[in-house]
Amino acid sequence: MSATRQIHLGAVPYGTGGPGSHTLWLDPEIPGDASVDIDWFVSIAQLAERGKFDLLFVVDSQFITPYSPPHYLNRLEPLTLLSAVATHTRNIGLVGTATTSFNSPFNLARRFGSLDLISHGRAGWNVVTTGDAGTAKNYGLDEHFDYDTRYGRAQEFVELAQALWDSYEDDAFVRDRSTGRFLDRDKQHRLDHEGTYFKVQGPLNLVRSRQGHPVIFQAGDSDQGRDLGASVGEGIFTHAPDIPSGQAFYDDIKGRARDRFGRNPEHLVIMPGVKIVVGDTDEEAREIEAENNERDHTFTAALEEFGRPFGWHDFTQYDLDAPFPAEALVHGERSFYTQAKAVTDRAVANGWSLRQAVEATRVWRKSEFVGSPHTIADKLIEWWEARACDGFNVGVDHPANFRRIVEEVVPILQERGVFRADYEPEATLRANLGLPIPPNRYAG
Ligand SMILES: Cc1cc2nc3c(=O)[nH]c(=O)nc-3n(C[C@H](O)[C@H](O)[C@H](O)COP(=O)(O)O)c2cc1C
Numbered sequence: 001m002s003a004t005r006q007i008h009l010g011a012v013p014y015g016t017g018g019p020g021s022h023t024l025w026l027d028p029e030i031p032g033d034a035s036v037d038i039d040w041f042v043s044i045a046q047l048a049e050r051g052k053f054d055l056l057f058v059v060d061s062q063f064i065t066p067y068s069p070p071h072y073l074n075r076l077e078p079l080t081l082l083s084a085v086a087t088h089t090r091n092i093g094l095v096g097t098a099t100t101s102f103n104s105p106f107n108l109a110r111r112f113g114s115l116d117l118i119s120h121g122r123a124g125w126n127v128v129t130t131g132d133a134g135t136a137k138n139y140g141l142d143e144h145f146d147y148d149t150r151y152g153r154a155q156e157f158v159e160l161a162q163a164l165w166d167s168y169e170d171d172a173f174v175r176d177r178s179t180g181r182f183l184d185r186d187k188q189h190r191l192d193h194e195g196t197y198f199k200v201q202g203p204l205n206l207v208r209s210r211q212g213h214p215v216i217f218q219a220g221d222s223d224q225g226r227d228l229g230a231s232v233g234e235g236i237f238t239h240a241p242d243i244p245s246g247q248a249f250y251d252d253i254k255g256r257a258r259d260r261f262g263r264n265p266e267h268l269v270i271m272p273g274v275k276i277v278v279g280d281t282d283e284e285a286r287e288i289e290a291e292n293n294e295r296d297h298t299f300t301a302a303l304e305e306f307g308r309p310f311g312w313h314d315f316t317q318y319d320l321d322a323p324f325p326a327e328a329l330v331h332g333e334r335s336f337y338t339q340a341k342a343v344t345d346r347a348v349a350n351g352w353s354l355r356q357a358v359e360a361t362r363v364w365r366k367s368e369f370v371g372s373p374h375t376i377a378d379k380l381i382e383w384w385e386a387r388a389c390d391g392f393n394v395g396v397d398h399p400a401n402f403r404r405i406v407e408e409v410v411p412i413l414q415e416r417g418v419f420r421a422d423y424e425p426e427a428t429l430r431a432n433l434g435l436p437i438p439p440n441r442y443a444g
Contacts, residue, residue: 005390006418006419006420006434007380007381007384007390007391007392007413007418007419008054008055008269008271008390008391008392008432008433009048009051009052009053009054009055009391009392009394009410009419010053010054010055010056010057010093010095010271010391010392010393010394011044011045011048011053011055011056011057011393011394011396011402012056012057012058012059012273012393012394012395012396013040013041013044013056013058013396014071014395014396014397015030015034015035015040015070015071015075016030016032016033016034016035016070016071016074017069017070017071017296017397018059018069018071018072018395019069019072019305019308020069020296020297020301020302020305020361021069021071021292021296021297021397022069022070022296022297022298022301022305023295023296024070024071024296024397024398025070026295027398027399029398029399029400030398030399033074035070035071035073035074035075035076036074036075036076038076038081038084038085041056041076041081041084041085042084042085042088042089044056044396044402045085045088045089045092045094046088046089047402047403047406048092048396048406049089049090049091049092050406051405051406051407051410052091052410052414052419052420052421052422052423053092053394054092054093054391054429054432054433055092055093055094055095055124055429055432055433056082056085056092056093056094056095057095057126057217057237057393058078058081058082058094058095058096058097058126059097059126060075060077060078060096060097060098060099060128061130061131061132061135062099062102062130062132062135062138063132063133063134063135063137063138063312065134065312067304067305067307067312069305078096078097078098079096079098079111079112079115081096082094082095082096082115082119082123083114083115083118083119086115086118086119086122087118089119089122090423091122091423091427091432092122092432093122093123093124093215093428093429093432093433094115094119094122094123094124094429095123095124095125095126095215095217095235095429096112096115096123096124096125096126097126097128097219098111098112098125098126098127098128099128099129099130099135100127100128100129100150100153100154100157100158101129101130101135101136101144101145101150101153101154102130102135102136102138102139103157104198105157105160105161105164105198105200106164106200106202106204108125108157108161109160109161109164109165109204110164110204110205110206112125112161112214113164113165113204113206113208113209113214114206115214116208116209116211116213116214117206117207117209119209120209120210120426120428121209121210121211121428121429121430122211122427122428122429123209123211123214123215123429124214124215124216124217124235124429125161125214125215125216125217126217126218126219126237127154127157127158127216127217127218127219127228127232127233128218128219128220129145129150129151129153129154129220129225130144130150131308131309131335131336132308132311132312132335133311133312133334133335134311134312136334143334144334144335145334146333146334147222147224147334147337148224149197150224151220151222151224151225151227151228152196152197153197153198154228155228155231155232156195156196156197156198157197157198158216158228158232159232160191160193160195160198160200162213162216162232162438163191163193163202163441164191164200164202164203164204165204165206165208165212165213165214166189166208166440166441166442167188167189167190167191167202167203167204167205167206168187168188168189168203168206168207168208169184169187169189169440169442169443170207170208170440170443171184171187172184172187172188172207173207187442188203189202189203189442190202190203191203208440209428210426210428211428211429211430211431211437212430212437212438212439212440213438214429215234215235215429215430215433215435216232216233216234216235217233217234217235217236217237218232218233218235218236218237219236219237219238220338221238221338221339222337222338225338226252226253226256227256227260229253229268230253230254230256230257230260230261230263230268231256231257231260231261231263233253233268234267234268234269234433234435235268235269235270235271235433236253236268236269236270236271237271237272237273237393238270238271238272238273239272239273240272240388240389242368243382243383243386243388244388245388246272246383246386246388246389247386247387247388249270250270250387250388250389251387253268253270254268254270266434267435267436269390269391269433269434269435270389270390270391271389271390271391271392271393272388272389272392272393273392273393273394273395274367274368274369274392274393274394274395275367275369275395275397276367276369276370276376276394276395276401276405276409277289277292277367277369277370277371277401278371278372278373278376278401278404278405278408278409279370279371279372280372281371281372282370282371282372282375285370285371285372285375286370286371288370289366289367289370292397292398293362293366297362299358299359299362302358302359302361302362303315303316303320303358304316306357306358306361307328307331308335308336309332309335309336309337309339309340309343310328310329310331310332310335310336310340311331311332311333311334311335312335313328313331313332315328315354315358318354319354320353320354320355320358321353321354321355322353322354323351323352323353324344324347324348324352324353324354324356324357325354326344326347326348328344329341329344343357343361346360347360368383373404373408373409373412374412376405376409377409377412377413377416380392380409380413381413381416381418384418
């Protein structure tokens with residue numbers, strides 16, 4: 001574990017184009033089927049590994065409409081994808097998104113435990129409750145769970161998975177050929193869990209990896225979401241538009257971890273998603289950003305995508321120049337409600353029309369991390385030193401841009417001594433992030 005505080009970097013591949021990047025796939029360097037092309041993901045992971053990134057972060061959703069971004073329309077399932085990437089990389093952490101709303105704890109604990117063994121201790125789980133409410137209909141339900149149920153399930157689910165990962169003490173398998181003894185049966189533990197949402201007997205038929213448990217990430221911004229992150233999260237994926245809001249989130253989460261849950265706040269790394277645009281000069285980078293935004297996020301695309309936090313409610317049905325239809329918020333109640341409410345409150349407070357509210361989502365896409373390599377490195381360090389975050393989840397969009405981040409921005413961070421020059425030998429994801437190995441709860 002590194003003694004001095006270091007910046008942590010994650011790479012978030014968006015394949016053919018994620019939210020707000022509907023024309024990314026027009027880049028000739030991106031294969032048209034990048035989001036289902038394992039060679040593409042391997043090449044991004046290897047490039048990130050050359051840049052000594054802590055982790056590859058794969059987001060996910062399981063509900064689409066014809067308006068969904070290209071990457072969402074057709075993409076690989078995260079754990080299958082990461083298992084393949086694991087065999088082509090050595091040190092980079094592999095974080096996959098999986099929902100606690102439409103999975104069962106035993107099955108998911110087994111799959112993440114397997115990824116952790118396949119990758120020799122590099123697995124991480126981004127715990128989500130599913131923002132896209134329509135997913136429920138793909139799992140036999142008429143509607144998504146309400147928030148209390150979503151987060152109640154999530155809390156019990158994660159704690160259950162962690163308990164299942166301890167099913168075997170580390171020395172349970174004796175494998176003594178001279179005596180023929182394979183297992184020390186006293187070191188296999190059954191759970192017999194009967195909770196509010198789940199009933200699981202156990203044990204899990206899998207040993208722990210050398211990092212003990214996969215690292216738990218969390219993404220979700222409501223009060224319940226923050227409590228989940230503060231209680232069981234070891235990494236938080238969030239969005240922060242500027243340093244003051246990043247600091248407020250950081251203080252809130254770390255304060256909750258310390259005060260409500262008695263945890264060491266250093267054992268929780270906060271990594272907002274960021275968009276970086278590198279140019280030879282700051283002016284050139286801003287021009288590239290403006291061109292990208294204009295092309296990738298036209299007003300029509302922004303309007304079509306606007307309804308996503310509102311359960312993909314169709315906003316094209318409204319008069320663009322009438323007052324913002326605040327009554328639409330009801331459609332977000334079981335979706336990305338925190339985000340939908342923030343969007344609605346802002347529109348109402350400013351007296352905006354729908355057109356102005358949609359335009360604002362395009363303006364907000366301007367990033368602080370746009371400039372020459374030195375400007376970007378300065379900004380990253382400024383945020384990190386101000387404790388607006390512990391690191392950054394860098395969106396991988398245009399390949400040439402990501403190469404410049406790896407080849408021109410990372411070396412500056414390394415020279416300044418705020419980012420690793422190399423991985424530790426046999427690095428696990430926990431080692432990369434400076435997180436402790438959880439002791440087995442049954443070990444004496
Ligand atoms: C930064 C961030 C990233 C998220 N990523 C995903 C994701 O990849 N897949 C998913 O199904 N939900 C994702 N979510 C949705 C959350 O798990 C949650 O269901 C949603 O944000 C609503 O909860 P909240 O009001 O607590 O934020 C994400 C949320 C945030 C804030």
